[in-house]
Amino acid sequence: MVFSSTRAVCALTFLIASVVTPSVLAHAHLKQQTPAADAVVATAPQALTLHFSEGIEPAFSGVTVTGEQQQTVKTGAVKRxxxxxxxxxxxxxxxxxxxxxxxxxxxxxxxxxxxKGSYRFSVK
Ligand SMILES: [Cu+2]
Known part of the structure; x- marks a missing residue:
């Protein structure tokens, strides 16, 4: 009786640790960016930087920048x-x-x- 319940607890702990930990902790969320979200900047930026909560794979990541008239802004290749x-x-x-x-x-x-996500900024 004692033996089997200890085994059950052990198995349960392993299950929770292996299922919960990677999915909850490892997603890349946007933490900070330059220019900042909703910022109004006086000088046009030459690059955008996006800072995530986790390491990201640049080959599978991308950004589109669109102006007020739905025009797409030309961007170079994203890099890490x-x-x-x-x-x-x-x-x-x-x-x-x-x-x-x-x-x-x-x-x-x-x-x-x-x-994925989105935000806006303005150049004045
Ligand atoms: Cu993840």
Whole structure:
């Protein structure tokens, strides 16, 4: 009786540890970005940086930047910061005119999970 319940607890602990831990902790959420969400910047940025909660895979991650007239802003290939794999850098190939821009991002974190989201910023 004592033996079997100990085994059951052990099996349960293992199950919870293996099922809950990776899925809850490992998704890449956008924590911070430059220019910041809803920011109004005086100088047009030359690149966007997006800082995630987890390391991300640049080959499977991307960003689209759209202006007020639904025009797509030309961006260079996204890259990951050499020293910080949670940081995605998006070079802008054209300088941004005054206006509000929508940034839509999608990333695959190093554990293979996909996340996406969007935010806006303005150039005045
Ligand atoms: Cu994950």
């Amino acid at each position: 910061d050499e020293k910080d794999k949670t940081q995605l850098i998006v070079p802008l190939d054209q300088s941004l005119a005054m206006g509000t821009y929508l940034v839509e991002w999608h990333v695959v974190s190093v554990d293979g999970h996909k996340t």
